[in-house]
Amino acid sequence: MSDIEEVLRGIVGPGHVLVDPDLRAAYETDWTRRFTGTARCVVRPRDTAEVAAVVRACAAAGVPITVQGGNTGLVGGGVPDRGEVLLSLTRLSDLEPVDELESQVTAGAGVTLEKLQAHARAAGLDVGVDLAARSAATVGGMVATNAGGIRVLRYGSMRDQLTGLEAVLADGTVLTRLAGLAKDNTGYDLTQLLAGSEGTLAVITRVRLRLVPLLPARAVALVAVDGTEGALALLAAARSRLATLSAAELCYADGIDLVRAHGRLSAPFAEDYPAYVLLECAAHSDPTDEILELLADCDAVQDATVAGDQVGRARLWAYRETHTEAISAAGVPVKLDVCVPLRELAGLVAELPGAVAAVAPGARGIVFGHVNEGNLHVNVLGAGEHAEEVTDAVLRLVAQRHGSISSEHGVGRAKVPWLELSRSEAELAALRRIKTAFDPDGILNPGVLLPVR
Numbered sequence: 001m002s003d004i005e006e007v008l009r010g011i012v013g014p015g016h017v018l019v020d021p022d023l024r025a026a027y028e029t030d031w032t033r034r035f036t037g038t039a040r041c042v043v044r045p046r047d048t049a050e051v052a053a054v055v056r057a058c059a060a061a062g063v064p065i066t067v068q069g070g071n072t073g074l075v076g077g078g079v080p081d082r083g084e085v086l087l088s089l090t091r092l093s094d095l096e097p098v099d100e101l102e103s104q105v106t107a108g109a110g111v112t113l114e115k116l117q118a119h120a121r122a123a124g125l126d127v128g129v130d131l132a133a134r135s136a137a138t139v140g141g142m143v144a145t146n147a148g149g150i151r152v153l154r155y156g157s158m159r160d161q162l163t164g165l166e167a168v169l170a171d172g173t174v175l176t177r178l179a180g181l182a183k184d185n186t187g188y189d190l191t192q193l194l195a196g197s198e199g200t201l202a203v204i205t206r207v208r209l210r211l212v213p214l215l216p217a218r219a220v221a222l223v224a225v226d227g228t229e230g231a232l233a234l235l236a237a238a239r240s241r242l243a244t245l246s247a248a249e250l251c252y253a254d255g256i257d258l259v260r261a262h263g264r265l266s267a268p269f270a271e272d273y274p275a276y277v278l279l280e281c282a283a284h285s286d287p288t289d290e291i292l293e294l295l296a297d298c299d300a301v302q303d304a305t306v307a308g309d310q311v312g313r314a315r316l317w318a319y320r321e322t323h324t325e326a327i328s329a330a331g332v333p334v335k336l337d338v339c340v341p342l343r344e345l346a347g348l349v350a351e352l353p354g355a356v357a358a359v360a361p362g363a364r365g366i367v368f369g370h371v372n373e374g375n376l377h378v379n380v381l382g383a384g385e386h387a388e389e390v391t392d393a394v395l396r397l398v399a400q401r402h403g404s405i406s407s408e409h410g411v412g413r414a415k416v417p418w419l420e421l422s423r424s425e426a427e428l429a430a431l432r433r434i435k436t437a438f439d440p441d442g443i444l445n446p447g448v449l450l451p452v453r
Helices: 002-012 021-028 048-061 113-122 139-144 190-194 228-241 253-263 288-297 310-321 323-330 342-359 384-400 416-421 425-438
Strands: 041-043 065-068 085-088 104-108 125-127 162-168 174-177 203-213 217-225 245-252 275-283 303-307 334-339 364-370 375-381
Touching: 002 041, 002 048, 021 041, 021 085, 048 065, 048 085, 048 162, 048 203, 104 113, 104 139, 113 125, 113 139, 139 203, 162 190, 174 190, 217 228, 217 288, 217 310, 228 245, 228 275, 228 288, 228 342, 245 253, 245 310, 253 275, 253 310, 253 323, 253 364, 275 288, 275 310, 288 303, 303 310, 310 323, 323 364, 323 375, 334 384, 342 364, 342 375, 342 384, 375 384, 384 416, 416 425
Parallel strands: 041 085, 065 085
Antiparallel strands: 104 203, 125 203, 162 174, 162 203, 217 275, 217 303, 245 275, 245 364, 334 375, 364 375
């Protein structure tokens, strides 16, 4: 142990190899507080060259590595499990000037989404992906997990923003594809292969991202509906009539109650409703009239409130974005990120309470998500010792409805036992062959995505 520590100190400097338990602690537990472990040490390189040297040293010593970005993951993929060296990428925070002609930018893996957004907006552009953890989530981790968020409806997930990257392979070799070409048909697309690979194939150190127009005029509507079917009817109407639609978020009465109690928010309407949809439109000119026309004509609308000013928009978004914070404050939840075809969404929502109650009586479920993608975040509080049974019940229910056990958070360590619900044996065999080709000794994120063999 002392030998590898000394080698790593020689690479990154003594101050960036953390061995004291108090200094390691913040890196060893994930945001949910469900997943924790003990790292051999925490190493914090400054650039790609240092990352490559760290990986080479660990590979030579046969020491496994857990790769971590902003540690905002929700499936245990960025925390150690078997005493690995924890490779933190937060110091890879360089940002190149925005390429306004190409509408692209190159960023270090440790750049936070919030910092990237400010950088792009200063140049009159914006980032296509947005999510509530923007102040801590890093772009390297977002690419590695193919993060989604609230604007997938308009711009797609993180993979869709990616035009190139730089990454370190398991033997320390550096791959660099940062030209950001619009067309490059020269064989296997390694950039896209590494997106969503959760650090199991290579360590992403820099990314080249496509930027989108900065749309200064926004309008937000919080709409009360009579349930999931009403939300889907509203979504269909919005997608057909609102060319400027950029977000469609779904939450339910129990979630709104929790958010209001936690955030001391007033009731959005004079009476309570079973479900709520938050719509946002973004354009160069004020889209408020478009939303108002839709709301006036759509039979699914029970009540609605609309805001076009910044304060009003933030007030309405708080009912949705405070969900994660309020749930965490209420306890340590079982968090499950799932996706089903839209035709299956109402049935899944209806069956979830019974499925949870059957294995964890008294547990409390809070559901919200991105309705356009059929993506629900199922949060179960009070599951206690029945966390695994809850996970099994929910994921099997999702699989029965032709869904995915992970929509945007990844598989991590948490969902490895259930991966076969979403992947055939032929697909799993192909994934294992790819993993072996890139990382034959299995040193990168062992136990993440695929079981250790």
